[in-house]
Amino acid sequence: MHKPDPRVTRDKIHALVKEYYQQAHQPAPFVAGESKVHYAGRVFDEQELLLGVDSVLDFWLTLGSYGQAFEEKLKSYLGVRDVILVNSGSSANLVAFASLLSPEMERPLQRNDEVITPAVTFPSTLAPIVLNGLVPVFVDCELGTYNIDCSQLEGALSPKVKAMVIPHTLGNVVDMDYLRDFAQAHSLYLLEDTCDALGSKWNGRMAGTFGDLGTLSFYPAHHITMGEGGAVFTNNGRLAKIVRSLRDWGRDCWCEPGVSNTCQKRFGWQLGDLPFGYDHKYVYSNIGYNLKPTDIQAAIGVGQLEKLPMFVAKRKENLKALFHRLQKHVEYLLLPKWLDRADPSWFGFPITVRENPYFTRNELTNYLEQNKVETRLLFAGNILRQPAYRNIQRRAVGDLRNSDTVMNQTFFIGVYPGIEMKMIDYVCEMFDQFIHKKTRRAA
Template structure:
């Protein structure tokens, strides 16, 4: 996983519950999710791994049956769809990232999407220092009661623009970033198409190695918006990730691990309060055997073929 999926849970003194995923889709099964629910469970938080949607039918059914919030981490998956609907439109909240390497960028930052007006009000308050006022930028007295409030221990009539009902943050984007984002959105369809094309070319070039690698598997009913091309070396294959990655990197091709792998192996998470349901066998395999290469839309066919031939060169010696 990635730290930011879990960190807010820990930072708010809540208890994250970890379950294992399946290799190939890197999605959790409905059975594992159901087994993890306890009377104290309040939300399901999951990421669409590298642009491949998780099983939203299962997640939303479990959430409805157990009265849980759903938070979609869509940072890797802008433009992906599940059953014809965009990811990020199913849960109560969803996140997207505008980090430079993602599908669209504003240089940095991201966004939160809220399903309801009441949830949006809370999110915007947290964004704006925790302010209770919900006036849009440049507007005053939307509520018609700006000087007629009494909240907390404040005197009656305290200016609502300066009443704070949340312990908030200062997380606003600049106008310049917004302008870049608007321009990027216009290009998003061609970015997604190019990523899918590059992914498919890599798949066709590497499927001959399926006895050695677990290739990425599309979640049923979904159309991914690929962020990268995942390869998991099969545990019984005569290939070591370290050796293969060193070979690829020596040819000036970038690689990445699947982010933090099993988060509970990371130094920062050794002593956090948490719960694990079942084993994390596949997460451990990912930590030792998985890596990915890029499908950036600026890559040409020649570049993709060079990536394939570089892996061919290594595999010829296996």
């Protein structure tokens, strides 16, 4: 009897998926005043759908060939030795930071050690420091770049400071020459949170590759997406092994899911106080988690990585267009600033409403939102004002004045690749209208 060929069925499914993409997911044309101008969003085509469907049809489910392909591609994009895929940017920060406390490190961080980090931050950039029992030392940010103010780093030092956790805010790049020299001079570990900065460069080199570890998020708002997802990357082989272990239950074994005996001595190890030959698959050298994504997520990520160079170029182009068009409002709006050697792959377009007698940040963002231009605040603002963090054990340098300004006066709008020039025209028109109304009425 004729046995149906699954490859033929797969081809039919592919044809239907392409048809489905055309019918269901083609972006609708932009209608000014009716369509929302989002601050971020997924940008994809039939390729991501096909890869996701293929992965479902393979039904491997847990990390497998797509996970490996993704890690390889991202490794070569970033120019790093290791990429470890995890299920979110928050998980990436968690395992990256926790790796610095591992007993497998020569000089592990200890509870109550101090860690320098900015007060303007994302909660899960800071959370791993607190959750691991270390003490954050908060430094203010610079207005305009919204990155940690490097001139205040010396003031944050103490004999207990052993590490720095530094985000590249909204894709803008911190002065990595300064930061790396500072870390080296004081023997500090450096973790770069690059969740908002995939593709950003400092002096031609990828952000996230200057420190010991870099982290990424693949949540839909970010530069590429797999729904939920993230990654840790590093050039340090020991840290890579520890991060993988922490992601995978803390185990000592480094076999891929579904694979056994990669080390060729699965029953030949003598570790801890275990009997000789205890199955290596069940030996735990770290106190870990399970933070793996599925292969279906990784498959979608493979499709997204193909588009990454185009996404980065579009983000830069959109930022430039907004920057030029909004110049006329610099009396009221502080536009983004970046350093000469920074080549940011922007996450968003930050704006601080200067103190003025005519309008506040909230009035402006309300007007934009009412007119279908999405806005976002700069994450947690001064995180020490947040209910969850106001009573944590910490030190701070100075009064964190700029962080409060960010909390009260800063917001950002989108530059993501789904934003077309006619949307930018519309967004700028809304700024023009609002500022004209406010300042004319008052005059």
